[in-house]
Amino acid sequence: MPYVSIRVAGKLTKKQKEEIAQGVTDVISKAAGKPKESILIFIDEEIRENIAKGGVLLEDM
Numbered sequence: 158m159p160y161v162s163i164r165v166a167g168k169l170t171k172k173q174k175e176e177i178a179q180g181v182t183d184v185i186s187k188a189a190g191k192p193k194e195s196i197l198i199f200i201d202e203e204i205r206e207n208i209a210k211g212g213v214l215l216e217d218m
Contacts, residue, residue, distance in 0.1 A: 160197040
């Protein structure tokens with residue numbers, strides 16, 4: 158059973174999550190030859206104050 162973990166900085170709308178889930182499922186199913194029903198996708202929304210780039214918190218950029 159394939160699983161995909163997606164982490165994003167900030168919040169996504171339900172619609173965005175649905176579109177991401179559908180698109181990623183389609184690609185994995187086609188590329189790996191796996192049934193769509195077997196693909197799990199985890200979307201983790203991280204607050205921007207917990208992520209840094211180049212030593213600077215994303216919320217301060």
